[in-house]
Amino acid sequence: MAANDSAITKKGRAIRKDRMIRKPDSTSRHDTAIRDSLSKLDIDFHFCMHTIPIGCNKTIQMPELQLCGLVKRYGAVQVLHRIDLHMEPNEFTVLVGPSGCGKSTTLRMIAGLETVSEGEIYIDSRPVSHLEPKDRDLAMVFQDYALYPHMNVANNMSFALRLKREPKPKIDARVREVAAMLGLSDYLHRKPGELSGGQRQRVAMGRALTRDASTFLFDEPLSNLDAKLRGQMRAELALMRQRVQKNMIYVTHDQVEAMTLADRIVVMHEGHIHQQGTPVDLYERPVNRFVAGFLGTPPMNFLDVELEETDGKIFATDGHIRVEIVGELSVRARKRPSRNAVLGIRPSDLSYRPEMVPGRTIDLKVLVSEYVGTRSVLICECGQARFTVEVKSETPIALGETVRFAVNNEFVHLFDQSTALAI
Amino acid sequence: MAVRISVKRFQLSISTSYQFLAPAAIIMAIALFFPLLYMVYGSFRAWDPSQTLSESEFIGFGNYTKLWFDATFWESVSVTLRFAISVVFFEMIIGVGLALMLDRNMRGMSFLRTLFILPMMIAPVVVGLMWRFVYHPTDGTFNRWLSTFGLDGVDWLGRHALLSVIVADIWQWTPFIFILALAALQSLPRSALEAARIDGASSWQLIVYIKLPLMMPVLIVTMLLRLIDAFKVLEVILVMTEGGPGLATEILALRISRTAQEFRELGEAAAMSNYLLLLLLFLTLGMLAFTRWQEARAEREGRRAEKEG
Numbered sequence: 001m002a003a004n005d006s007a008i009t010k011k012g013r014a015i016r017k018d019r020m021i022r023k024p025d026s027t028s029r030h031d032t033a034i035r036d037s038l039s040k041l042d043i044d045f046h047f048c049m050h051t052i053p054i055g056c057n058k059t060i061q062m063p064e065l066q067l068c069g070l071v072k073r074y075g076a077v078q079v080l081h082r083i084d085l086h087m088e089p090n091e092f093t094v095l096v097g098p099s100g101c102g103k104s105t106t107l108r109m110i111a112g113l114e115t116v117s118e119g120e121i122y123i124d125s126r127p128v129s130h131l132e133p134k135d136r137d138l139a140m141v142f143q144d145y146a147l148y149p150h151m152n153v154a155n156n157m158s159f160a161l162r163l164k165r166e167p168k169p170k171i172d173a174r175v176r177e178v179a180a181m182l183g184l185s186d187y188l189h190r191k192p193g194e195l196s197g198g199q200r201q202r203v204a205m206g207r208a209l210t211r212d213a214s215t216f217l218f219d220e221p222l223s224n225l226d227a228k229l230r231g232q233m234r235a236e237l238a239l240m241r242q243r244v245q246k247n248m249i250y251v252t253h254d255q256v257e258a259m260t261l262a263d264r265i266v267v268m269h270e271g272h273i274h275q276q277g278t279p280v281d282l283y284e285r286p287v288n289r290f291v292a293g294f295l296g297t298p299p300m301n302f303l304d305v306e307l308e309e310t311d312g313k314i315f316a317t318d319g320h321i322r323v324e325i326v327g328e329l330s331v332r333a334r335k336r337p338s339r340n341a342v343l344g345i346r347p348s349d350l351s352y353r354p355e356m357v358p359g360r361t362i363d364l365k366v367l368v369s370e371y372v373g374t375r376s377v378l379i380c381e382c383g384q385a386r387f388t389v390e391v392k393s394e395t396p397i398a399l400g401e402t403v404r405f406a407v408n409n410e411f412v413h414l415f416d417q418s419t420a421l422a423i
Numbered sequence: 424m425a426v427r428i429s430v431k432r433f434q435l436s437i438s439t440s441y442q443f444l445a446p447a448a449i450i451m452a453i454a455l456f457f458p459l460l461y462m463v464y465g466s467f468r469a470w471d472p473s474q475t476l477s478e479s480e481f482i483g484f485g486n487y488t489k490l491w492f493d494a495t496f497w498e499s500v501s502v503t504l505r506f507a508i509s510v511v512f513f514e515m516i517i518g519v520g521l522a523l524m525l526d527r528n529m530r531g532m533s534f535l536r537t538l539f540i541l542p543m544m545i546a547p548v549v550v551g552l553m554w555r556f557v558y559h560p561t562d563g564t565f566n567r568w569l570s571t572f573g574l575d576g577v578d579w580l581g582r583h584a585l586l587s588v589i590v591a592d593i594w595q596w597t598p599f600i601f602i603l604a605l606a607a608l609q610s611l612p613r614s615a616l617e618a619a620r621i622d623g624a625s626s627w628q629l630i631v632y633i634k635l636p637l638m639m640p641v642l643i644v645t646m647l648l649r650l651i652d653a654f655k656v657l658e659v660i661l662v663m664t665e666g667g668p669g670l671a672t673e674i675l676a677l678r679i680s681r682t683a684q685e686f687r688e689l690g691e692a693a694a695m696s697n698y699l700l701l702l703l704l705f706l707t708l709g710m711l712a713f714t715r716w717q718e719a720r721a722e723r724e725g726r727r728a729e730k731e732g
Contacts, residue, residue, distance in 0.1 A: 111617075111621060113620070133617075133620045134622070140618065142614045150636045163628060164623060211623075
C-alpha cells in the first residue's frame, strides 16, 4: 500500500517538474516540445526550419511597461478598479479572465484606443496615457484581424513602414523576411478577402512583426479560429515568441492559451487583478477559489467541508468523503479558528485505486464518462455535489458504479468559505 | 427517382421566381419601355401636339440632323455639361468633407445631421423661389449683405446666372452625398481604423489611405446617381431664371420642355430627349467601364508581381 502511495506522489511531482521546465530561455527543450506538438498537428514545418530570427537582438533592452492605479469608467459604471501591473522587459504577459473582466479594456488603454479615466501607463518610466496610439511604439494584433481590405498582403504588412517613409528597398526586404518567417511568401499579392482565416491571422501577425515596435499587443488573436487551427497557431505563436524578443501582452479568455504561452499570467475578474505570476505559480498556488477554478481543464472540484483533527492529523470531511490534509497546508489549517472550509481537488489529482483501503481515498459514484482519447473525464456524484475525475481511458469503469479513487493529498487546496481566499 | 423530383422542384422554383417578377416586369413595360419606344418613334416625325402620332408626317432623321446643325442646341448641351460636372464635383467634395468631419459621437450630432439634410427635403419649386429671393438684385439677401459692407451688389441672376444656379443646386443636393457618405463611413470596419491608428496614421493619412479607398464603391454609385440627376434638373432653374438670360442657363431638360410646349415641336423635343439619353448612357457606361478597367489593371499587376516574386 505504502509503495503504491509513494509511486503516486513521485508521478505527481514528475508532472509538475515538467511544467516548471517551461521557461523561455531553455530554448532547446521548449523547441523540441513545440516541434513535437507541431508534427502531431500535421503542420507544414518549413517556415520554422530555415528562417532568420528577426528583431531578437538580445542586447537591446526592451522598455518596461508599468500600469499604475489604472481606472476606467464608462459614465457611472466603473469597469476597471485600480489596476497595478509591472511587466518585465521582454516578458510575455497574458491577461486572462472571463468575458467582461476588463482585460480587453486594459489592453486597449495601453494601446491608446481607450482613454484612461484615472491612473497612468508608463513605458520606460515615461507616462504615455496622453499620447496618441501612433506615438506609443506599439504593434497590435486584433481579434478580427483588422486587415485593410483594399490592400494586398504586402501592402497590409508594409503600411506602417510606408507611413514612416522608409526607403522602398528596405521595406520590401523587411516584408519578404517576415513573410518567409510566417509562410506567407506565396500570398503577398492577394487581398485579405482571398485568404483563409488562418492565413489572415498570419497576415495580422506579420503586420505587427514587420514594424519593429517595442511592444506587441494581442487582443484574443486566436478566438476566431476553429479548434484545430487554434492549436496550430498557438504553437506557431510560441515559436515566434522564441525568435522575437519583445514585450508582449496577450489577452485571452482561454486558459490553455494563457498557460502555454505566458511567462506571466495575470488573472482578472470583474475589473480586479486576482493573481499574477508564472503559470506554475498560479496552477500550484492559486490565491483564491476563482483563480483555482479558472486555470486547468477540466476545472478544479470544490466541496464544502469541515476540518477536524484526529490523532494529530487534519482531515477534511463532508460526510461522504474524508481527505487527509498533509504538509504545510495542515499547519496552516490547524491555525485557523474556523472549522469550515472549501476543499479543492483537481480532476488529475485523483487516480483509480480500487484496491486501496480508506484513508487517502474517496468513493464516488460514476454518472457520466466523457471519452476524449487517451484520457476520459468521469463526472461523479459526491453527495449533492458533482466531482470530475480524469483517468486513463483503459481504466475499467462501469457507469453507475461506486469507485474508489486515491487522492493526491499533497496537491489538494483549501479555501475560506466566506472570503474564498486560499488557506 | 429522387433526382427527377429534385429537377422538378428546381424547375418549379425557377418558374415561381418568374411569377413573382411578373408584376414588376409588367409595370416596367408599361411605365418605362412603352413611353421610351413611343418617344423614339415620335422623334422620326414632324409632330404637332394637335395631331395624333399616326397623323404626323414621317421625316426620317430630319429632327436629328436639324438639331445637329443647330448652334443653340449645342449651347444647351454645353451649359448642361458645365452645370452637371461642376455641381457634382463640388457636391462630392463638400458632401464627403462634411461627412468626414461629422463622423463622430458628439452631443447633438443627430440634430445637426437632420439639419444638414433639410435642403433636400424642400420641394424644388420652393427652392427655386427661395434662391430667386436670395439673389434679388436690390432686396436679395446677398446684395443687402454686401451693401452693409459698402460693396456693390452683384448681378447674380444676370451676368453670373450659371454660377448662381450652380450654387443653388449645390446647396440643395450636397446633403444627399453627405448622408450616403456618412452611412458608408459608419459601416467601415472599426478595428481596421484602429489598426491604422496604431500603425502610425495621422487623421489625415487615415482618411486618404483607409477611409476614402474603402468608401470608394459607395462614392462611385453616389456620384453616378447625382450626375444622372444633374442632367435632368428642371424646376429650380425654371423658377429661378427660365433659362435666361439668353441661353446662359438653358439646360437641355429646360430646352426640351420649351420645345414641346412653347414651340409645339414634339418630334424635335423627342429627338433631343434621345440625344440626352444617349449622352447619359455613354457617361454611365463609360464610368462603369473605367472602374472595371482599373480593377482589372490592379489585378493584372498583382498577378504579374506574384509571378515575378
